[in-house]
Amino acid sequence: xxxxxxxxxxxxxxxxxxxxxxxxxxxxxxxxxxxxxxxxxxxxxxxxxxxxxxxxxxxxxxxxxxxxxxxxxxxxxxxxxxxxxxxxxxxxxxxxxxxxxxxxxxxxxxxxxxxxxxxxxxxxxxxxxxxxxxxxxxxxxxxxxxxxxxxxxxxxxxxxxxxxxxxxxxxxxxxxxxxxxxxxxxxxxxxxxxxxxxxxxxxxxxxxxxxxxxxxxxxxxxxxxxxxxxxxxxxxxxxxxxxxxxxxxxxxxxxxxxxxxxxxxxxxxxxxxxxxxxxxxxxxxxxxxxxxxxxxxxxxxxxxxxxxxxxxxxxxxxxxxxxxxxxxxxxxxxxxxxx
Amino acid sequence: xxxxxxxxxxxxxxxxxxxxxxxxxxxxxxxxxxxxxxxxxxxxxxxxxxxxxxxxxxxxxxxxxxxxxxxxxxxxxxxxxxxxxxxxxxxxxxxxxxxxxxxxxxxxxxxxxxxxxxxxxxxxxxxxxxxxxxxxxxxxxxxxxxxxxxxxxxxxxxxxxxxxxxxxxxxxxxxxxxxxxxxxxxxxxxxxxxxxxxxxxxxxxxxxxxxxxxxxxxxxxxxxxxxxxxxxxxxxxxxxxxxxxxxxxxxxxxxxxxxxxxxxxxxxxxxxxxxxxxxxxxxxxxxxxxxxxxxxxxxxxxxxxxxxxxxxxxxxxxxxxxxxxxxxxxxxxxxxxxx
DNA sequence: CTGAAAGCGCTTACAG
DNA sequence: CTGAAAGCGCTTACAG
Numbered sequence: 144x145x146x147x148x149x150x151x152x153x154x155x156x157x158x159x160x161x162x163x164x165x166x167x168x169x170x171x172x173x174x175x176x177x178x179x180x181x182x183x184x185x186x187x188x189x190x191x192x193x194x195x196x197x198x199x200x201x202x203x204x205x206x207x208x209x210x211x212x213x214x215x216x217x218x219x220x221x222x223x224x225x226x227x228x229x230x231x232x233x234x235x236x237x238x239x240x241x242x243x244x245x246x247x248x249x250x251x252x253x254x255x256x257x258x259x260x261x262x263x264x265x266x267x268x269x270x271x272x273x274x275x276x277x278x279x280x281x282x283x284x285x286x287x288x289x290x291x292x293x294x295x296x297x298x299x300x301x302x303x304x305x306x307x308x309x310x311x312x313x314x315x316x317x318x319x320x321x322x323x324x325x326x327x328x329x330x331x332x333x334x335x336x337x338x339x340x341x342x343x344x345x346x347x348x349x350x351x352x353x354x355x356x357x358x359x360x361x362x363x364x365x366x367x368x369x370x371x372x373x374x375x376x377x378x379x380x381x382x383x384x385x386x387x388x389x390x391x392x393x394x395x396x397x398x399x400x401x402x403x404x405x406x407x408x409x410x411x412x413x414x415x416x417x418x419x420x421x422x423x424x425x426x427x428x429x430x431x432x433x434x435x436x437x438x439x440x441x442x443x444x445x446x447x448x449x450x451x452x453x454x455x456x457x458x459x460x461x462x463x464x465x466x467x468x469x470x471x472x473x474x475x476x477x478x479x480x481x482x
Numbered sequence: 483x484x485x486x487x488x489x490x491x492x493x494x495x496x497x498x499x500x501x502x503x504x505x506x507x508x509x510x511x512x513x514x515x516x517x518x519x520x521x522x523x524x525x526x527x528x529x530x531x532x533x534x535x536x537x538x539x540x541x542x543x544x545x546x547x548x549x550x551x552x553x554x555x556x557x558x559x560x561x562x563x564x565x566x567x568x569x570x571x572x573x574x575x576x577x578x579x580x581x582x583x584x585x586x587x588x589x590x591x592x593x594x595x596x597x598x599x600x601x602x603x604x605x606x607x608x609x610x611x612x613x614x615x616x617x618x619x620x621x622x623x624x625x626x627x628x629x630x631x632x633x634x635x636x637x638x639x640x641x642x643x644x645x646x647x648x649x650x651x652x653x654x655x656x657x658x659x660x661x662x663x664x665x666x667x668x669x670x671x672x673x674x675x676x677x678x679x680x681x682x683x684x685x686x687x688x689x690x691x692x693x694x695x696x697x698x699x700x701x702x703x704x705x706x707x708x709x710x711x712x713x714x715x716x717x718x719x720x721x722x723x724x725x726x727x728x729x730x731x732x733x734x735x736x737x738x739x740x741x742x743x744x745x746x747x748x749x750x751x752x753x754x755x756x757x758x759x760x761x762x763x764x765x766x767x768x769x770x771x772x773x774x775x776x777x778x779x780x781x782x783x784x785x786x787x788x789x790x791x792x793x794x795x796x797x798x799x800x801x802x803x804x805x806x807x808x809x810x811x812x813x814x815x816x817x818x819x820x821x
Numbered sequence: 822c823t824g825a826a827a828g829c830g831c832t833t834a835c836a837g
Numbered sequence: 838c839t840g841a842a843a844g845c846g847c848t849t850a851c852a853g
Contacts, residue, residue: 144619146846157824162848170822187615192595193541194846196532197829218557225578234592236575239564253573256531276526280483364758396762419703423735425764485830496840501832509838533830536845 145186153182165190196258205235205446206254208247208264210289210331211362212239214390215418216435217265220287223439224263231447233260242328242362244268251277261446265289268330283449287442289331297449297457299442300332301433303415304340306462310413310431311344313464314383317471319411323356323381325370325391334362337387337415356381360391367394375402375410383411383470389418392428407471417465426468433462484525492521504529535597544574544785545593547586547603549628549670550701551578553729554757555774556604559626562778563602570786572599581667581701583607590616600785604628607669622788626781628670636788636796638781639671640772642754643679645801649752649770650683652803653722656810658750662695662720664709664730673701676726676754695720699730706733714741714749722750722809728757731767746810756804765807772801 147165151158156175163171164179171179182188196202205228209217221237228235236259238250247267251274254262261283264274270291278284278294290298314322324341327334342352355377358370367386371394374380386392392414399406406412406426414421417432441458449455466472486504490497495514502510503518510518521527535541544567548556560576567574575598577589586606590613593601600622603613609630617623617633629637653661663680666673681691694716697709706725710733713719725731731753738745745751745765753760756771780797788794805811 148846158847159824159826159849160822163823166848168849172822175822189591189595191536191597191846193532193535193597194829195848197530197536197831197845198847198849200829202532212557212561213554215552215554218551222551222578229588234575234596236573239561249568252528256528257573258530258532393759393762400762420732420759420762423732423739423759424762487830497831498833498840498842499838502839505832507833511838514838530830533845534832536829536847537831537833539845 144191145188146191147188149186150179150182150188153186154178200258201260202258203233204257204259205233205443206238206250206257206259206262206264207235208238208240208250208254208262210240210242210247210265210267211390212237212241214362214388215420216389216416216433217288219418219435220265220439223436224287224443227440227443228447231443233443233447235263240267242267244271247271248273255282261285261450263287263442263446266291266331268328270294283446283455285442285446285449285455287438289333292332297445297455299438299445299458301438301460301462303337303431303433303462304343306431306464307337307340307415308344308347309464310385310429311341311348313429313466314411314413314470315348315350317411319382319470320350321356321379321381321383322350322352323358323374323384324352325358325360325367325384325386325395327360327362327387327391329359331362334387341385358384360387360394362388362390364390364394364397367391368398369394371395371398371410375399375404380410383413386412386414389414389416389421389430392421392430396424396428406469411470413470415462421467424469428469429467429472430465431462432465434460483530484527485530486527488525489518489521489527492525493517539597540599541597542572543596543598544572544782545577545589545596545598545601545603546574547577547579547589547593547601549579549581549586549604549606550729551576551580553701553727554759555728555755555772556627558774559604559778562775563626563782566779566782567786570782572782572786574602579606581606583610586610587612594621600624600789602626602781602785605630605670607667609633622785622794624781624785624788624794626777628672631671636784636794638777638784638797640777640799640801642676642770642772642801643682645770645803646676646679646754647683647686648803649724649768650680650687650689652768652805653750653752653809654687654689656750658721658809659689660695660718660720660722661689661691662697662713662723663691664697664699664706664723664725664734666699666701666726666730668698670701673726680724699726699733701727701729703729703733703736706730707737708733710734710737710749714738714743719749722752725751725753728753728755728760728769731760731769735763735767745808750809752809754801760806763808767808768806768811769804770801771804773799 240247265288285297326338360366414430417430421428445455579586604627624636699705753769756769760767784794
C-alpha cells in the first residue's frame with residue numbers, strides 16, 4: 144500500500160507538501176497541488192487513518208454501546224446515530240452489550256483503547272467503575288435512552304411519563320380496572336421509570352398497582368412470556384398488561400396465544416416502544432412511540448459538541464401514545480394518535 | 483492519558499521492558515514484570531491501540547459491510563459475526579449500506595483507510611471498482627450471503643434451492659397453481675437466484691412463471707407492498723405470493739390487509755428468511771429459514787483464516803422450509819419443518 | 822510557498 | 838534479561 148513517501152517521490156515534492164495538499168492547507172502552490180493530486184491518483188493513494196490518528200490524537204470516531212442490537216428500537220437508534228455522525232464527519236463503532244454488564248465493559252474498554260473521540264452509551268446497569276472513571280477522566284460521553292444518575296454526563300432520552308398517563312387514561316376509558324406491568328430491570332433508569340410513571344398514572348384514577356401485577360422482566364422476549372404466564376395463572380388475572388418494551392410485548396403475545404386466548408378479548412396488551420412490526424401483528428399493538436431517530440441525532444450532536452469543546456446539552460423529548468387495536472379499542476380504519 | 487513512557491518511569495525500567503511484559507514476551511525477569519504490572523495498575527495504564535496498530539500493521543479489526551441493518555436477518559448476522567470475531571480476538575466495525583451502492587462504497591473506503599485486517603461484505607450491487615480493486619490488491623475478504631461472481635473471494639452463504647423446491651411442493655400439495663414472486667434486485671445474487679430456483683421448481687410441476695407474476699422489489703418493505711398491490715389488481719391474481727425476503731413479505735401483508743383481504747384465504751404468502759416476528763403475525767408466516775448464526779460464524783472463520791495465512795474456505799449451508807399457517811395449511815398446534 | 826525535523830505511542834531486531 | 842535506537846505513516850511548528 145502506497146504511503147505518503149511514495150506520493151512525495153512520485154510528485155517530486157516533500158512529504159510535508161503532500162500532507163498540506165491532502166489537508167487543504169492554503170499555502171501550497173497551484174503547481175505543487177496538481178502534481179501531488181496526480182501522484183495520488185496514479186498511485187491510488189489513501190492516507191493511513193491509523194497514522195493520522197496517532198499524530199493528531201483524534202480518530203473522528205464515536206463509540207456507541209447499546210444494550211441489545213436485536214431490539215428493533217436500538218437498531219433504529221444505531222442507524223440514526225450513524226447517519227448523523229456521518230453527516231458531521233464521524234464514523235461510529237457499535238458495541239452490543241446484549242444486556243450484559245460484562246460485555247458492556249468489554250466494549251467500553253476496547254473503544255477506549257482505540258481512542259475513540261467520544262462515547263455514546265445506553266447503560267445496561269448502574270454503571271461500571273470503568274465507565275465512571277472514563278467519564279471522570281474527561282472522555283467526552285453522553286447517555287442515550289438509559290442513563291446513570293449522579294454522573295456529570297449529558298442525557299438524551301425521551302420522557303414517557305405523559306404518554307404513560309395518556310395510556311392509562313385510554314385504558315381507563317375503555318373500562319379496564321385491573322392493570323399490570325411487565326417491568327424492565329430495576330438497575331436501568333428506563334426499567335424503574337416506566338413502573339413509576341405507570342403507578343402514578345394509576346393513582347390519579349384511584350387505582351392501585353399491587354405487587355402481583357408487577358412482573359419482573361429483563362427487556363428480552365422470554366421474560367415477557369414468563370411474566371405473562373404468571374399473570375394468567377393468578378386467581379384474578381389483570382385485564383391489561385403493559386410491557387415496558389417491545390420484546391417483552393412479543394413474549395406476552397406468545398404466552399396469550401399459547402393458551403389459545405386472544406388479545407384483546409382475554410387480555411389486553413400495550414407496549415412501550417413502537418416498532419414497525421406492531422402494525423402487522425394481530426391485533427395491531429397499541430404502543431408508546433419514542434422519537435427514536437431524533438434521539439439518535441440529538442445524542443450525536445450533544446457528543447460532538449462536547450468533543451469539539453462546546454457545552455453539549457441534555458435533551459428530553461416527549462413520547463406519544465399510538466392507539467391501535469390491542470386494548471379493545473373500537474375498530475377504526477385509520478390509525479389514531481393522541482397528540 | 484498515561485503512556486508507556488509513564489509506566490516505564492514509574493516502574494524504573496525501559497519502555498522496551500514494559501512492552502515486553504505487556505506482550506507476554508518470555509525474556510523478562512520476574513522482578514521487572516511485577517514492577518511493571520504494579521505501575522500499570524497504579525497509573526491505570528491502557529496501551530494505545532492506535533500506536534500499536536501503526537507499528538505492527540495489524541488492527542485486529544474486521545470490517546462488516548451489510549446491505550441493511552434494519553433487516554432482522556442482517557441484524558442477526560451482524561450479531562453472530564461480532565460474537566465469533568470476539569471469540570477469535572477481533573473487533574468488528576459495521577458499515578450499513580442501506581441497499582445503496584454509494585453508501586457501500588463510503589464504508590468500504592473508510593474501513594480500508596482504517597486498515598482493518600479483513601473485510602466481510604454482503605454486496606448491494608454487482609461490485610464497485612473500489613471493492614474489486616481491494617480484493618485484487620490482496621485485502622483479505624469474504625462475501626457473506628450475497629456475492630460477486632468472477633472474483634477470487636470465498637463465499638459463505640446458504641443455498642435456498644432445495645428449500646424453494648420444498649416450498650413449491652408444499653404449495654402444490656395444498657392445491658395452489660398460480661404462484662407469484664416478489665423478487666429482489668437483479669444486481670444481487672440472492673435477488674437473481676431466488677427467482678431462478680422458484681421458476682425451476684415450478685417447472686418440475688409443469689407450472690409456468692409468467693412475467694406478470696414476477697414483481698420487481700428491492701428487498702425493502704415498501705416495494706413488497708407495491709408489488710402485491712399490482713398482483714391483486716391483475717385480472718387473474720395469483721393464489722400465492724412468495725416474497726424473496728422478510729421485509730417485502732411484511733409489505734405484502736400490509737397490502738393484503740389494507741384491502742380488507744385475508745391471508746391465506748384471499749392470498750397465500752410465503753417468505754424467504756425466517757424471523758422471530760413471523761411467529762407472531764396473523765397468520766404465522768410460512769418461511770424459508772437460513773442458518774443465519776452459522777453463516778456469520780463460518781464467514782468470520784473463513785476471513786480470519788485468510789488474514790492469518792490459512793486458505794479460507796467457501797461454505798454453503800442448506801436453508802430449510804418452516805411450515806406455518808400463511809399458505810392455507812391445516813391448523814396444527816405444533817410447528818412443523820420439512821427436514 | 823517549501824522542506825527538514827521532531828514527535829505521536831508503540832514494537833522489535835540488535836547489542837550487550 | 839535489558840536498553841538504546843530505529844521506524845510505522847502521518848502532521849506541524851520552525852526556518853528559510
